[in-house]
Amino acid sequence: MTNNKTKKKKFNIIDILAVLAILALAILLALYFGMKSNASRGIKLITGKVDLEIIAEAEDVLDEVAVSAKEGDKLVALKRVQDASLSKVEIINDYEISAIDGKITKSEKTGKKRVRVTISAKANRYGPYFDIGGQKIKTGEPYWIKTVKFNALGNIISVKIKE
Amino acid sequence: MKIINKDLKLFGKIHLLDILIIVLFLFLLVGLVDKFSDGKLVSSLSGASDLKIRVSFVTEPYYEESLKNIKIDDKLVDNKKYLDGKISNVEIIDYKISKLDNNGENIVGSHPDYKRANVEVICTVKYAPPVYSFGKQEFTEGNIVFLTTETINLKAYVTKIEKVK
Numbered sequence: 001m002t003n004n005k006t007k008k009k010k011f012n013i014i015d016i017l018a019v020l021a022i023l024a025l026a027i028l029l030a031l032y033f034g035m036k037s038n039a040s041r042g043i044k045l046i047t048g049k050v051d052l053e054i055i056a057e058a059e060d061v062l063d064e065v066a067v068s069a070k071e072g073d074k075l076v077a078l079k080r081v082q083d084a085s086l087s088k089v090e091i092i093n094d095y096e097i098s099a100i101d102g103k104i105t106k107s108e109k110t111g112k113k114r115v116r117v118t119i120s121a122k123a124n125r126y127g128p129y130f131d132i133g134g135q136k137i138k139t140g141e142p143y144w145i146k147t148v149k150f151n152a153l154g155n156i157i158s159v160k161i162k163e
Numbered sequence: 164m165k166i167i168n169k170d171l172k173l174f175g176k177i178h179l180l181d182i183l184i185i186v187l188f189l190f191l192l193v194g195l196v197d198k199f200s201d202g203k204l205v206s207s208l209s210g211a212s213d214l215k216i217r218v219s220f221v222t223e224p225y226y227e228e229s230l231k232n233i234k235i236d237d238k239l240v241d242n243k244k245y246l247d248g249k250i251s252n253v254e255i256i257d258y259k260i261s262k263l264d265n266n267g268e269n270i271v272g273s274h275p276d277y278k279r280a281n282v283e284v285i286c287t288v289k290y291a292p293p294v295y296s297f298g299k300q301e302f303t304e305g306n307i308v309f310l311t312t313e314t315i316n317l318k319a320y321v322t323k324i325e326k327v328k
Contacts, residue, residue: 015180022187099262104272128240128313138316139232158228159314
């Protein structure tokens with residue numbers, strides 16, 4: 001009876017453990033040599049937190065929504081308050097570019113605002129990669145400006161690393 | 164004779180999990196050799212070699228404030244990895260647009276907010292004629308690529324590729 005049971009056993013736990021160990025080793029070695037590759041170019045990978053000043057702007061924001069962006073409000077992402085806040089908020093009438101009487105000019109859009117915010121943040125850093133609450137931080141990237149009372153999709157206009 | 168029998172053995176001799184382990188070892192070995200040689204194994208198999216080039220780009224229109232984030236000597240990156248390339252020159256230029264005015268005239272002028280930038284980069288690429296590969300991107304004149312450093316990720320067109328001695 002016992003012999004039959006042993007024969008029917010198809011997977012050996014040792015084999016499975018060996019496969020898992022090799023996979024873990026492969027991942028660790030890839031990470032190690034990835035870092036070594038950066039080091040060979042004289043680059044030290046810095047990880048941890050970094051102080052950033054970010055300027056982001058959302059266009060086409062309804063008047064009623066724009067007024068909800070307030071200085072001092074904390075940013076929210078992944079259902080959590082982030083270590084980042086709005087240090088400056090500028091709200092201007094939104095516009096489009098047109099030509100009037102031979103000149104390229106800005107024409108106001110009624111009922112819409114441009115909301116430009118300056119964000120002071122402690123971002124996560126892994127080498128050249130920064131993120132706040134999972135959102136990648138680089139000039140030119142789309143960015144959700146989200147506080148408890150305000151939410152709009154904009155773009156990152158500028159990123160400065162505070163020394 | 165069954166190829167895989169009821170004990171999961173191939174031709175009744177070797178267990179499938181053992182084969183998997185051997186294949187994983189082989190992958191690991193090739194991966195390690197490739198990493199030790201800084202990617203030269205895979206490049207040599209594909210016939211690619213390292214080549215230092217100067218690439219010129221013109222960016223899509225952005226706020227001038229954004230383009231000022233492109234700094235000379237900033238290193239190019241690929242997500243979480245630094246690449247062997249840096250910005251060697253930046254020139255911000257007007258973004259010309261044309262619009263019909265209220266009199267039906269075609270008016271050409273500079274965009275009041277947006278500018279473009281001419282950017283030069285010196286970098287080492289993997290060159291397998293006729294393809295220049297840089298990180299995950301391919302440089303060909305006319306291609307749209309991303310110029311990415313620690314602080315920027317801007318869309319740009321490749322306008323010129325020259326070999327550097």
